[in-house]
Amino acid sequence: MKEGPDIARLGSLIGDPARANMLTALLSGKALTASELAAEAGITSQTASAHLSKMEAGGLLAQRKQGRHRYFTLADDEVGSVLEAIMGLAARKGHLRTRTGPKDPALRHARVCYNHLAGDLGVQMMDSLLLRGYLTPENEGLGLTADGRAFFEEFAIDLEPLEKLRRPLCKSCLDWSNRRSHLAGSLGSALLTRFYDLAWAKRLEGSRIVSFSAGGEKEFLRLFAV
Amino acid sequence: MKEGPDIARLGSLIGDPARANMLTALLSGKALTASELAAEAGITSQTASAHLSKMEAGGLLAQRKQGRHRYFTLADDEVGSVLEAIMGLAARKGHLRTRTGPKDPALRHARVCYNHLAGDLGVQMMDSLLLRGYLTPENEGLGLTADGRAFFEEFAIDLEPLEKLRRPLCKSCLDWSNRRSHLAGSLGSALLTRFYDLAWAKRLEGSRIVSFSAGGEKEFLRLFAV
DNA sequence: AAGATGTTTCGTCTATGATCGAACCATGAA
DNA sequence: TTCATGGTTCGATCATAGACGAAACATCTT
Secondary structure: OOOOOHHHHHHHHHHOHHHHHHHHHHOOOOOEEHHHHHHHHOOOHHHHHHHHHHHHHOOOEEEEEEOOEEEEEEOOHHHHHHHHHHHHHHHHHOOOOOOOOOOOHHHHHOEEEOOEEEOHHHHHHHHHHHHOOOEEEEOOEEEEOHHHHHHHHHOOOOHHHHHHOOOOOOEEEEOOOOOOEEEEHHHHHHHHHHHHHOOOEEEOOOOOEEEEOHHHHHHHHHHOOO | OOOOOHHHHHHHHHHOHHHHHHHHHHOOOOOEEHHHHHHHHOOOHHHHHHHHHHHHHOOOEEEEEEOOEEEEEEOOHHHHHHHHHHHHHOOOOOOOOOOOOOOOHHHHHOEEEOOEEEOHHHHHHHHHHHHOOOEEEEOOEEEEOHHHHHHHHHOOOOHHHHHHOOOOOOEEEEOOOOOOEEEEHHHHHHHHHHHHHOOOEEEOOOOOEEEEOHHHHHHHHHHOOO
């Protein structure tokens, strides 16, 4: 590969249309196999294989071998947030492209961003957590307050194991549609899982939409009122 | 250009080493000319020109034409933060960029720019005039307010003949050393002449340095305090 | 065991796009 | 005016990386 600043390496990885399609597919947070990703990008499996190893070498992807399949995911949360940030920028600057037309309202309302909740509801949750002082802005990041600790434990989220992880507990992620922050990090991920467990919401197959039930959304809005 | 998701367009813009070098140079926030950027990227000016127009079309850069120079900056803050985010992902520290402007401290302090005052003092004067509402930003230029009119007349500058000239009365000029604006136009020129007349300063023979006397600089700083 | 499916490696073709020389345009200086 | 300088446009060259066919490899199914 050509010499240049590291930022160019990442840029060129994201810059190929086939790879960009794969990456956006992986933004759903699901692990996808090499052939699924090939289909997603509209290329043959040989070509996809080459792309995938490049992206893995570039630190964008992680792979898990399972039987005769290889499952690929984004390497970590940061990759997801950077991709969302670029998509946000592209959406604002992309004058010519109106690919899926005026974006799907359901997608704006609630969707997964890698593994946490994004969209209007994600932003509102973040607002609420900040407003009530459960989370607090900390030098270049987010901190969990004592009140917040109590709140999450009350909501049946076990913080201890999360804090042992290498990935940050709280992280803010710029929302693609809203241009405001929502909660990422292992806590954001745990919250989304909890919503699934409570059957407040479920993933819509084959898309990034998170579909809340009527009752679930009501509970959600009450818990994270602003 | 190839079809693909918008994210790929941005990625490929960032992905070229030459362009990446230019973008990282611009991350300093300073405005740089096309040739400075060409040198930064180690390419000829023709090639740089092509890159720059692509990036401008892609919404990454804004340009400001001034005289025979073209000053480029990042289009807005969001572009900067996205670039920072990618650089963070690339786990790479921002390396040093080419130093801009003159090395001589006296030149940085006060010098002539064509026929008006530039350097630290020139920038400070501009700041002061804007801050006090004597000048005001107007669509693509600078306007003179009623207060400003009084102020300059008080300073024994006759505005009427200046306004009859073809060249604009007020013009903002990007400062070479500071990369911030100072006042150009016939008013800027008249002000410098007035400083000479008051013996606050004089031109240093054979250089662009404007040498203020101790007393003159004191008066100047009092008049254009910020 | 043979067959089917998923994935990678190899070889080759091809097209995109980065690059530069030369000429041209625009602006400022003499 | 003429000259110098910054910048762009045009044309041609050329390297790279993305694409696929074919074949090998790996793993599950029967």
